[in-house]
Amino acid sequence: MPSEHVDVLSEVLKLIRLRGDHVFHGELGHATEVAFSPGPATFLHLRTGQLSVSQRNGQPVLVRAGDFVLLPRGDGLTIQSESGKSTPQRFELLAEAKPNGKVQTFKWGAGSVAGSFLAGSFHFDGAPLRSLLTGLPGLIHLTCDKVSDPPWLASITHFLDVESRSGGPGSLLMISRLIDLLVVRTLRMWVSRQGDRVGWLSGLSDERVGRALTAMHLDPGRAWTVSTLAETAMMSRSTFSNRFSAVVGLSPLRYLTRWRLTLAADLLRSGTVKVTEVVHDAGYGSEAAFSRAFKQEFGYSPSETHRMTQTDIFVARSSE
Structure with missing residues (x-):
């Protein structure tokens, strides 16, 4: 690999x-x-x-x-x-x-x-x-x-x-x-050793999908599109989109959104940054849009993140 x-x-x-x-x-x-x-x-x-x-x-x-x-x-x-x-x-x-x-x-x-x-x-x-x-x-x-x-x-x-x-x-x-x-x-x-499993880890063992995953993880703030990710993977737009979804289990931009929100959640958990400071890097134009997407992904609002314990987060996810 x-x-x-x-x-x-x-x-x-x-x-x-x-x-x-x-x-x-x-x-x-x-x-x-x-x-x-x-x-x-x-x-x-x-x-x-x-x-x-x-x-x-x-x-x-x-x-x-x-x-x-x-x-x-x-x-x-x-x-x-x-x-x-x-x-x-x-x-x-x-x-x-x-x-x-x-x-x-x-x-x-x-x-x-x-x-x-x-x-x-x-x-x-x-x-x-x-x-x-x-x-x-x-x-x-x-x-x-x-x-x-x-x-x-x-x-x-x-x-x-x-x-x-x-x-x-x-x-x-x-x-x-x-x-x-x-x-x-x-x-x-x-x-x-992966074969035809589905998930981002499996995507790492796929040479071309892995290139796109690497690019997204190393530069999540870039204004990625399906076309630019397809170019990174050296594939046509439609072939890349279909292949990525089949291997990873999510569309390229849905996966990118999840990764950006995950990074934002990690910063907010530290309690050293404000919600307004992570909105842009997460790819959102407004705090309201970011908050809606964040709560949909994790089950709690961005402002609650640094106050929640591991148990609280588990309960929030389980109650969705």
Whole structure:
């Protein structure tokens, strides 16, 4: 994947402000199932054995030793070992993390170990960018056998393991940074492996659509038109418009509007700028027009942004 496309991913993740929370080690006995309630986003790196992992109430994915699973939406997950019984032993757990700088090790089920793993949680802090995260599936599975095992995965999880066990000064910060790195590298690898999925992340793997996405992200204030974006993508206007919509799931100008509003929301959340200062850069000629579009996109007005907490924003989006 061209490096400039990776920069677009970096720009978005900078606004999202990924924050790693904690890690833990887990072991499942045979005929055992562990269900985690909805909470933060999670990841799991299987060290030994073979387990099934699924989103809460979703279809299970068979995960083998070396594989990595990322669940970015925080919907909850279920982990199950190969069952020799019709009804496995089941555990229900809260997903709330209580990081203390020391590793936590859990063993579920009796008997020999069917699978062991390193897992952890993280948050995406940029609530206004939730709409951009719709390009992510609920579960990302990287198959990592001896042939395709990426060196970075082994290195990062090794240092994460070491840091989680040490519990020394600065351990919480190191764990958070390593989780950040692990998630970003996973997203980048997932983007590079995309096929015919729909979403802006998938668009990055399409050479021509990716050029237009890069241009919009790097220069959002420019007076872009479908024609100028088509020229950037080196395509005819109609072909580009159709291709962009098919790959990204939004028309070019609708996507541009969403990105501009997202940038405006991030500035307003800081509380250091006024609404009138972001209207023009967001592509609107009046504060009234900007406010209408902003509320339609996020569910709350621009003037409310810097006073709202993450929970308030979630409720506003959910009540639409």
